[in-house]
Amino acid sequence: MTHPNPFASNILKIYKKHSYIVCDSSRDMITVNFNETDSTYRLHKIDNSICCYKKILRAGVADKADHSYKLGPCVKIQQDFLVPTDVTAMIAYCHRPPHDYAVQKNVFSFVHPRKDSDKSPKSAHEKRPxxxxxxxxxxxxxxxxxxxxxxxxxxxxxxxxxxxxxxxxxxxxxxxxxxxxxxxxxxxxxxxxxxxxxxxxxxxxxxxxxxxxxxxxxxxxxxxxxxxxxxxxxxxxxxxxxxxxxRPLILAAEKELKVTHQSQLPYCLGRKPAAxxxxxxxxxxxxxxxxxxxxxxxxxxxxxxxxxxxxxxxxxxxxxxxxxxxxxxxxxxxxxxxxxxxxxxxxxxxxxxxxxxxxxxxxxxxxxxxxIQDKYPKLLRNLRVNxxxxxxxxDIHATLKHIxxxxxxxxKLPHPDACPSCQSVFLEMNWSRNCSQAGIEKHWCACDSSFELPTKDPRAKVMSTQLVDAINKFVSSKKGTKRCRRLRLNRIISVQQRSNSNHYLVQVKAQPRNAIFEATVDWDPSAQTISIRVPSVSRLDTYFGMSGCSSVKETKKFCIC
The missing domain is CATH 3.40.720.10 (Alkaline Phosphatase, subunit A)
Structure with a gap:
């Protein structure tokens, strides 16, 4: 497994360092004070601001259950207002006299203690992380x-x-x-x-x-x-x-606050970054x-x-x-x-x-x-070895079970359903472990060495043509993709033989829109044909906004409307 240099000249050529992005530099008109002793929240108003809040609630049903929210009525906020325990998210609206319109909106979240009895282990023997x-x-x-x-x-x-x-x-x-x-x-x-x-x-x-x-x-x-x-x-x-x-919090913030985009993502929601x-x-x-x-x-x-x-x-x-x-x-x-x-x-x-x-x-x-390091030194030794x-x-799933x-x-520890040979990272992995043993398909495996095949080699042309044909066939087989255009091979970028096998990594450019695809294919030299799982084909160029005419999730990276 190679480890590319993150400071290589070709990477630095396309890298631009960003400073912290300030979404709104204005002074907070309302702040949240958390009491560590009783885990309560109080809202403190600054200067002579007048504020009210609307409770954010999950509101959808059936197929909209995770996609809808609603706001409650605007409740006036008194100074150092104690947030009710049934409020887990809110939008606060503040203004200053003589204006009666909101000059600042803030979305807040609140996590309250569970009302049931504490089931956490009490003795040192029962202690869990x-x-x-x-x-x-x-x-x-x-x-x-x-x-x-x-x-x-x-x-x-x-x-x-x-x-x-x-x-x-x-x-x-x-x-x-x-x-x-x-x-x-x-x-x-x-x-x-x-x-x-x-x-x-x-x-x-x-x-x-x-x-x-x-x-x-x-x-x-x-x-x-x-x-x-x-x-x-x-x-x-x-x-x-x-x-x-x-989710209700982020749904409301995206809808109710001003959104500022960065790289076609909703970076700022109101006065702070979405993250x-x-x-x-x-x-x-x-x-x-x-x-x-x-x-x-x-x-x-x-x-x-x-x-x-x-x-x-x-x-x-x-x-x-x-x-x-x-x-x-x-x-x-x-x-x-x-x-x-x-x-x-x-x-x-x-x-x-x-x-x-x-x-x-x-x-x-x-x-x-x-x-844990003191109590289970062998587990930590294994983590270091790994x-x-x-x-x-x-393996991370197995680790979460192991914890x-x-x-x-x-x-006696359980193994993941899809990878019986996978295990917790607190247990030593075999140094000769391969991708198959780790549940990783060959296309996603970073372990293999490869050998470049000349792009003029007849095999390269056959593999590349069949790859584009396979993508077209996959897209056309799905309902809801009628408006996706048929791809055609424009250029063979590279063909690499993976290890000493009949697996080849093929990278091609296709039209329209100079789409770049990469796939691991199985080559049958006697039949001169490839076999491939099309859903695992990678799309390497930025394709955001090109596939809106397809309603099929797994065709988005192939569809060009």
């Missing part, structure tokens, strides 16, 4: 070093453990996160969890259900609502999946539940998905979040997994020679509390 998944979409282990140098330095010097051989198992966010959260591959996840059916995801055995069953308080939040993991061309959840759920609504909710959740065990997942897309350079804008802020978790004592009893789902899948960084590995190696780091071993999202059973012998 909390778990926090803190994610950024589309960031490789090379890119985080380049774009977030402050965070990278923090991770190197603050008792974090990196897995440098962490290899994605599927194309985009959904299969990779489902492997982490369920241990399923994409085909089984779609069949078992039925994301296109109302209530399908509610019945899905997502990992936070295992933690709920052990008395953990749970949370899930994600920004960019139209394209979020469980809602992009899906029904989402019929009922809130976790105790704290951030910060998610991470602020994460900080609130951990602080309120600091005295009981919790499982929380907080995932963002809006400063990383479309443009790898924008990630740099959140560098210092990300360190600030981690320092806050430190200062508030959250890290004392919390295993934190700071990670991504994949690297850049399209755009200028992906088209470079290093792009193949860039896409396949997302970053992942673990923070492990000192008491730094340079091949791992996959299925609930730290005293269980390795041979």
């Amino acid at each position: 909390s778990v926090l998944l803190w994610g950024i979409d589309s960031v490789s282990r090379m890119t985080i070093e380049l774009t977030m140098p402050k965070m990278y330095e923090y991770l190197k010097t603050s008792n974090w453990f990196e897995l440098q051989g962490y290899n994605k198992m599927g194309d985009n966010t959904f299969p990779n996160l489902m492997a982490v959260l369920t241990g399923f591959n994409k085909t089984f996840a779609n069949a078992q969890c039925r994301p296109d059916k109302v209530g399908g995801l509610d019945a899905c055995p997502l990992i936070w259900k295992d933690y709920q069953a052990r008395g953990y308080t749970t949370a899930f939040a994600e920004d960019w609502s139209p394209f979020s993991t469980f809602d992009y061309s899906s029904m989402g959840f019929l009922h809130p999946p976790t105790d704290a759920y951030g 910060e609504y998610i991470y602020d909710l994460g900080v609130q959740f951990t602080r309120v539940n600091r005295n009981r065990t919790f499982f929380g997942m907080f995932w963002t897309n809006t400063f990383s998905h479309n443009d790898f350079t924008v990630t740099s804008a959140m560098d210092a802020k990300m360190v600030e979040y981690m320092r806050t978790l430190e200062k508030k004592g959250v890290m004392d009893n919390t295993i934190i997994i700071f990670f991504s789902d994949h690297g850049s899948r399209f755009g200028p960084l992906r088209i470079l020679d290093s792009g193949f590995v860039e896409e396949r190696l997302p970053f992942i780091y673990f923070h492990v509390p000192l008491w 730094k340079n071993r091949l791992t996959s999202p299925y 609930l059973e730290l005293d269980t012998p390795p041979e």
